[in-house]
Amino acid sequence: MTPSTLITVAPTGAEARKDEAPALPVTLEELLVTAKQCEEAGAAVIHVHIRDQHANPTLDLGRLTETVQALRESTGLIVQLSTGGAVTDVFGDRLRVLEAGPDACSLTCGTVNFGDEVFANPWPFMRDLYQRTQQLGVVPEFEIFDLGHAAALHRLLAEFGPPAGGHVHCDLVMGVPGGMPGDAATLVAAVAALPEGATWSATGIGRATLPVMFAALAAGGHLRVGMEDTLSFARGRPVGANAELVERAAALAEHAQRPPMRPRQAREFLGVRDHH
Ligand code: KMH
Ligand code: ZN
DSSP states (O other), rough: OOSSBEEOOOEEEEETTTTTTTOOOSSHHHHHHHHHHHHTTTTOOEEEEEOTTOOOOOOHHHHHHHHHHHHHHHOOOOOEEESOOOOTOOOHHHHHGGGOOSEEEEEOOOOOEEEEEEEEHHHHHHHHHHHHHHHHHHHEEEEEEHHHHHHHHHHHHHHHOOOTTTOOOEEEOOOOOOOOOOOOHHHHHHTTTSSSHHHHEEOOOGGHHHHHHHHHTTTEEEEETTTTTTTTEEETTTTTTTHHHHHHHHHHHHHHOOOBBOOOHHHHTTTTOOOO
């Protein structure tokens, strides 16, 4: 079991609305404040979605590039850009995210129902995205929303070989309406389906956040938290800042005697190059 816990913060996402969740970081300034607070609280990776001047999700390449550079200048966090974007984003724009020069990116291993929408990740897109990460040396994190996605990950590795950095790290995204449920039994089944030697984090959407966090710590996994996934800290109590969620994850990791991994250690763990 890894002696420390990798904590990823996903502070914004593409779905939550600023007018409904005022603590959501949507400007670069807000994102930088959030990133610094979350690093201080124990995060080592930031999973980034950005917004435009109207707080709507965007994959604008100039804005993404500026965001990557600013996060690198102000924090030691590993900068992982989302290639999932919003359900309305087209494949070409999602592939182009890599041109912003992130350390890492998300790579979702299959299509999934996503509430009333569909989050589309057909095989040809997964394949093209994976090969582009290999060409550019961007370390992918394999997002698993359902058990079949683990099978697609096996296929990807079998056909195209290991990822940039040489290490396979996955994130189990649990409790999306349409994906696998966020409970301990499903987490154990999903972990058993991952490739040999892979490490993994888990995140529970909405009220699955705590059961998934406890199950992940018990099973030797790592954690992702943030307002992309959870807008309530407790019943009737909205999240006041992303750092609250990171602080809670860090405290639970400490209780499990697997304290938060610092960014430098996380780079080694994930095979991410150091830009600092
Ligand atoms: N916003 C979701 C449709 C990712 O970042 O790679 C997809 C998502 C996954 O958030
Ligand atoms: Zn995301």
